[in-house]
Amino acid sequence: MNTATKFITTISATLFSIFSFTTPVSASDLEFEILGVNSSNGKLYIQLFKGEKNYQQGKPVSASAISAKEGSVTVLFNNIEEGEYVLRFFHDENDDGEMQKNLSGMPVEGYGFSNNAKPNFGPASYNDMKFLVSATDTKVRNQTTVIY
Amino acid sequence: MHRRQLIKSMISLSAGSVLLNSPFNVLAKNSNSDPVVNYKALFNKSLASNPKLIGFANIDHNFKPQVLSLEGSIPRDLKGTFYRNGPGKTERGEFRYQHLFEGDGMLQSFSIADGKIIHQGKFIETPKFQKEQQANKFLYSGPDTQIANPLPVSSADMVNTANTNIIFVGDDLWALWEAGSPTCVDPETLKYEEQVNLGKKTQYQNSLKGLPFSAHPKIEPNGDIWNFGLNQSGHIVLYHLSDKGTVKNVGIINAQYKGAMLHDFLMTESHLLLILPSLKKEQNISSTQQGFFNRIVYDENQPMRVLVFSKTDLALKKQYELPAGFAFHYGNAWEERNGTIRFDASLYPNVDVLHSMSRTMQGQVNNPHQESKTALFALNPNGTATQTILNTISEFPKVCDHIVGLRNKFIYHLSSSRNSLWSDTLCSLNVDSGKLDSFDFGKDFLVEEHVSVCPQRKEGTGYLIGTALHVPSKRSCLNIFEAKNIAQGPIARAWLSHHLPLGFHGNFKLS
Numbered sequence: 001m002n003t004a005t006k007f008i009t010t011i012s013a014t015l016f017s018i019f020s021f022t023t024p025v026s027a028s029d030l031e032f033e034i035l036g037v038n039s040s041n042g043k044l045y046i047q048l049f050k051g052e053k054n055y056q057q058g059k060p061v062s063a064s065a066i067s068a069k070e071g072s073v074t075v076l077f078n079n080i081e082e083g084e085y086v087l088r089f090f091h092d093e094n095d096d097g098e099m100q101k102n103l104s105g106m107p108v109e110g111y112g113f114s115n116n117a118k119p120n121f122g123p124a125s126y127n128d129m130k131f132l133v134s135a136t137d138t139k140v141r142n143q144t145t146v147i148y
Numbered sequence: 149m150h151r152r153q154l155i156k157s158m159i160s161l162s163a164g165s166v167l168l169n170s171p172f173n174v175l176a177k178n179s180n181s182d183p184v185v186n187y188k189a190l191f192n193k194s195l196a197s198n199p200k201l202i203g204f205a206n207i208d209h210n211f212k213p214q215v216l217s218l219e220g221s222i223p224r225d226l227k228g229t230f231y232r233n234g235p236g237k238t239e240r241g242e243f244r245y246q247h248l249f250e251g252d253g254m255l256q257s258f259s260i261a262d263g264k265i266i267h268q269g270k271f272i273e274t275p276k277f278q279k280e281q282q283a284n285k286f287l288y289s290g291p292d293t294q295i296a297n298p299l300p301v302s303s304a305d306m307v308n309t310a311n312t313n314i315i316f317v318g319d320d321l322w323a324l325w326e327a328g329s330p331t332c333v334d335p336e337t338l339k340y341e342e343q344v345n346l347g348k349k350t351q352y353q354n355s356l357k358g359l360p361f362s363a364h365p366k367i368e369p370n371g372d373i374w375n376f377g378l379n380q381s382g383h384i385v386l387y388h389l390s391d392k393g394t395v396k397n398v399g400i401i402n403a404q405y406k407g408a409m410l411h412d413f414l415m416t417e418s419h420l421l422l423i424l425p426s427l428k429k430e431q432n433i434s435s436t437q438q439g440f441f442n443r444i445v446y447d448e449n450q451p452m453r454v455l456v457f458s459k460t461d462l463a464l465k466k467q468y469e470l471p472a473g474f475a476f477h478y479g480n481a482w483e484e485r486n487g488t489i490r491f492d493a494s495l496y497p498n499v500d501v502l503h504s505m506s507r508t509m510q511g512q513v514n515n516p517h518q519e520s521k522t523a524l525f526a527l528n529p530n531g532t533a534t535q536t537i538l539n540t541i542s543e544f545p546k547v548c549d550h551i552v553g554l555r556n557k558f559i560y561h562l563s564s565s566r567n568s569l570w571s572d573t574l575c576s577l578n579v580d581s582g583k584l585d586s587f588d589f590g591k592d593f594l595v596e597e598h599v600s601v602c603p604q605r606k607e608g609t610g611y612l613i614g615t616a617l618h619v620p621s622k623r624s625c626l627n628i629f630e631a632k633n634i635a636q637g638p639i640a641r642a643w644l645s646h647h648l649p650l651g652f653h654g655n656f657k658l659s
Contacts, residue, residue, distance in 0.1 A: 100353075100354050100355075101355070102354065102355050102356060102357050102358055102359055103355050103356065103359060103385060103398070103400055104358075104359060104379050104381070104383070106303060106358055108354040108355075108357045108358065109354075118300035118302055119300065119301075119302040120300035120301055120302070121301055147302050
């Protein structure tokens with residue numbers, strides 16, 4: 001299953017799970033601004049993870065795919081319940097649904113994380129990218145730049 | 149290897165996990181604006197009373213073109229340009245790099261034409277250099293040098309100093325490093341053009357982008373280029389490129405090499421040799437030993453392994469074990485008809501030399517380390533191997549370009565006639581007879597790699613050309629020797645008005 005299909009499956013599963021809730025909970029909106037997009041080619045795929053375990057296991061709670069726009073793009077996630085989250089994304093410039101890597105496993109397409117967390121001689125750490133959504137937040141904003 | 153096979157055979161590694169491995173994660177973030185130990189002050193204080201350290205001093209500016217003042221005469225068939233590469237910028241602000249390998253690359257070109265030699269020197273304006281030049285300070289920590297508030301490094305090419313070697317690929321000049329891409333530079337102006345994405349416009353697309361590409365590719369007589377790159381994961385990538393730099397084939401092997409550093413390799417007519425020195429990374433980290441180079445240690449219980457690959461399919465064919473040893477450089481390798489492979493190395497009995505370079509960079513002048521000697525090896529078809537160590541100190545071994553991968557009669561190399569910070573003697577070893585033809589520059593010179601230039605393409609003829617730093621006058625000179633008679637000394641010597649930073653490797657392009 002390529003990345004695009006995985007994203008679409010995740011979005012469908014998320015929508016279904018929202019309609020399954022029986023207990024009303026207050027939820028926030030999450031606005032993620034991605035700066036430094038270097039071209040309008042292809043799409044950006046963004047994943048939202050709740051908690052470290054889900055991040056390490058690659059199990060997003062929500063996902064989005066938007067057209068790339070040179071400069072910056074903003075993604076909105078609605079009805080996010082309170083908790084600790086991270087965002088991860090990549091710029092699929094060649095529009096093949098996959099994040100290209102070189103033979104060492106290093107990304108050769110743009111990518112990034114919430115809080116502008118960056119890898120540093122090793123993967124970016126979960127603790128650098130995590131942020132909180134609290135019940136009282138109406139809107140949570142997070143900003144980052146693409147690593148090319 | 150087909151691309152699909154290649155990707156299947158690669159062990160998939162999570163993004164970012166292999167970049168220069170974990171050692172840097174243990175470094176505490178230094179948010180002080182001053183260095184903990186002021187290595188810049190230490191070195192420059194020592195330089196004031198030890199003038200021979202001048203070759204390791206920082207360089208601030210490019211060197212404008214100058215006509216050199218000539219002694220002797222330039223042979224008529226020696227026309228072309230000699231390029232050299234090495235670390236030039238080693239200090240910014242209050243920081244000084246602690247290891248010789250960390251400095252930003254600076255190219256020196258010597259153009260020889262119409263009886264004149266013109267020199268120019270220029271920093272390679274890599275992405276790292278450009279950013280740091282603009283900020284007027286180091287922005288990234290080096291492998292051994294931690295700076296204040298370093299920017300995070302997400303790929304090796306972000307900190308690619310392009311400082312180790314310089315080769316011609318088609319009409320382009322490639323400055324080579326080791327841990328990342330080749331850097332393309334204009335041959336006339338020496339201006340930075342781009343970091344080379346090797347697989348671009350081929351079936352490999354971006355899968356080779358940013359991979360390690362060593363500073364010692366081997367060039368076939370037909371111009372084809374062979375090279376390797378060591379990944380910190382222990383995997384080794386093998387490259388076969390056309391003479392124009394187009395990728396013909398790529399192989400990857402999980403060599404499980406944990407020595408962290410692999411500088412050079414060898415080629416025969418049919419095979420590539422990866423020789424893995426007896427190195428490992430120190431696990432117990434004291435607070436003073438947190439760098440990359442300074443954690444590399446020698447393991448006398450670890451044999452030197454030789455991996456033999458077929459050039460046709462880049463597949464591993466055979467492995468050999470040699471007694472423990474370390475080498476930066478190898479001279480040449482060739483194959484006998486019965487399949488025996490012979491090669492030479494400038495072999496050290498330990499890796500003290502690597503750490504001694506740190507001490508020199510910090511201004512210490514009395515750091516004797518055990519020198520390397522010429523070692524001759526035979527890898528036999530039955531799986532056994534033999535090693536003979538000659539009693540000649542040797543480094544920077546070279547052979548004639550047209551003989552690379554074929555049986556060579558001569559090894560040209562540097563040597564030390566006295567305890568010096570760098571070499572002081574040039575040698576030509578006749579491998580068949582054992583005769584050594586050598587010239588001692590004397591105690592006032594620090595002698596750099598000399599390369600063979602062979603217009604007639606006949607071994608034993610042609611010239612050796614290289615630079616040397618004359619410490620008392622603080623000037624460097626270019627020396628031209630007749631390969632057949634080193635002992636008579638240089639037949640021509642051209643002086644600069646100033647010194648050049650001691651560099652690593654270079655090549656001559658006949659015009």
